[in-house]
Amino acid sequence: MLAAPAAQAQEAPPAPVVTVAKPVVRDIVEDDEFVGRFEAVDQVSLRSRVGGYLDQVHFQDGTLVKQGDLLFTIDQRPFKAALNQAQAQVDSAKTLVEFSKMQFERAETLSREGNIPVSTLDDRRREYLAAQAQLDGAEAALENASLDLEFTEIKAPFAGRVNRRLVSPGNLVQADQTVLTTIVSIDPIDFYFDIDERSYFAYARDARERGGVMQEGAGGVDVVVRVADRDEATFKGKLDFAENRLDEATGTMRVRARFDNKDGVLQPGMFGRINVPASLPHPGVLLPDDAIGADQNRRIVFVVDEAGLISAKPVRTGPRIDGYRVIREGLTGEETVVTNGLVRVRPGVTVKPEMTTLPPKVEAEGQTQ
Numbered sequence: 001m002l003a004a005p006a007a008q009a010q011e012a013p014p015a016p017v018v019t020v021a022k023p024v025v026r027d028i029v030e031d032d033e034f035v036g037r038f039e040a041v042d043q044v045s046l047r048s049r050v051g052g053y054l055d056q057v058h059f060q061d062g063t064l065v066k067q068g069d070l071l072f073t074i075d076q077r078p079f080k081a082a083l084n085q086a087q088a089q090v091d092s093a094k095t096l097v098e099f100s101k102m103q104f105e106r107a108e109t110l111s112r113e114g115n116i117p118v119s120t121l122d123d124r125r126r127e128y129l130a131a132q133a134q135l136d137g138a139e140a141a142l143e144n145a146s147l148d149l150e151f152t153e154i155k156a157p158f159a160g161r162v163n164r165r166l167v168s169p170g171n172l173v174q175a176d177q178t179v180l181t182t183i184v185s186i187d188p189i190d191f192y193f194d195i196d197e198r199s200y201f202a203y204a205r206d207a208r209e210r211g212g213v214m215q216e217g218a219g220g221v222d223v224v225v226r227v228a229d230r231d232e233a234t235f236k237g238k239l240d241f242a243e244n245r246l247d248e249a250t251g252t253m254r255v256r257a258r259f260d261n262k263d264g265v266l267q268p269g270m271f272g273r274i275n276v277p278a279s280l281p282h283p284g285v286l287l288p289d290d291a292i293g294a295d296q297n298r299r300i301v302f303v304v305d306e307a308g309l310i311s312a313k314p315v316r317t318g319p320r321i322d323g324y325r326v327i328r329e330g331l332t333g334e335e336t337v338v339t340n341g342l343v344r345v346r347p348g349v350t351v352k353p354e355m356t357t358l359p360p361k362v363e364a365e366g367q368t369q
Contacts, residue, residue, distance in 0.1 A: 019340035028284035036193025040184035286324035323362030
């Protein structure tokens with residue numbers, strides 16, 4: 001009767017089987033993520049430089065336009081009449097100049113012969129100079145009338161997508177006031193986001209290491225952005241500008257990245273999440289998130305020694321890169337870490353490890369969080 005308990009004591013439970021692997025160790029560049037908004041490189045609220053009644057609209061709402069395309073025409077009849085009147089004044093001034101010139105030349109001849117007093121010669125010279133000045137004024141008025149007629153044709157100042165027409169033909173257009181429509185450029189497109197002061201110091205330091213300046217785009221750093229409805233697809237661009245001071249109210253600096261947008265998917269006003277390299281290339285230790293546990297307010301990983309004994313190591317984690325979590329502190333990369341079966345282990349337990357090899361990447365390039 002006494003042998004049964006002894007036999008049960010000898011039948012210890014088998015060691016739990018867990019999957020273990022060496023961390024992925026390679027050069028990495030850590031990313032920071034920010035939320036920002038796309039804005040057009042060029043945008044304009046189109047107004048007329050002259051006032052008048054709108055005569056014609058030459059585009060369809062929402063279409064792409066090229067630089068110089070005719071969009072609106074103001075009723076040109078009053079401006080053509082003003083141009084003709086200015087031309088008539090120029091013709092009249094030219095006739096007066098020719099007549100006063102002949103009178104002046106005739107007076108010079110008579111003065112040399114002593115047939116007229118010098119005062120009369122001075123009067124003819126004054127009349128001639130006044131006629132020339134009058135011609136100059138008439139030609140300036142003609143040029144101004146020609147410009148006004150030209151301004152009745154309102155053209156696209158740059159290529160982009162035009163909004164709907166805000167004024168219908170027949171309505172009165174006030175010069176420099178009435179907004180007729182808006183145009184935004186499409187390709188390329190800018191992305192603006194704000195960084196905190198700490199991030200600015202880090203980016204500025206890395207920019208100097210690259211031989212660039214933060215305000216000039218940090219040397220053209222490559223960045224990627226994701227929009228709300230595209231979790232997998234990313235758009236690649238480059239930093240190209242940062243403001244020259246931090247905002248005193250928020251303590252942030254606005255930074256800009258520029259993206260190609262030939263297919264027009266990205267639209268001004270659209271939100272996105274941008275990933276910016278937060279470091280220069282450096283050796284990094286990477287683990288899958290499944291291999292990282294929590295112990296109250298700290299992160300831990302379970303390490304297996306040669307005898308299969310489990311021990312816990314606290315770690316400090318970073319962002320995700322290529323599907324792995326960056327381990328900033330706590331591991332050297334030589335350890336054997338439990339990657340599957342964390343619920344069956346605890347410090348001091350002996351396990352039966354099954355060694356596997358982690359692939360270099362588990363997600364598509366660019367999916368960092």
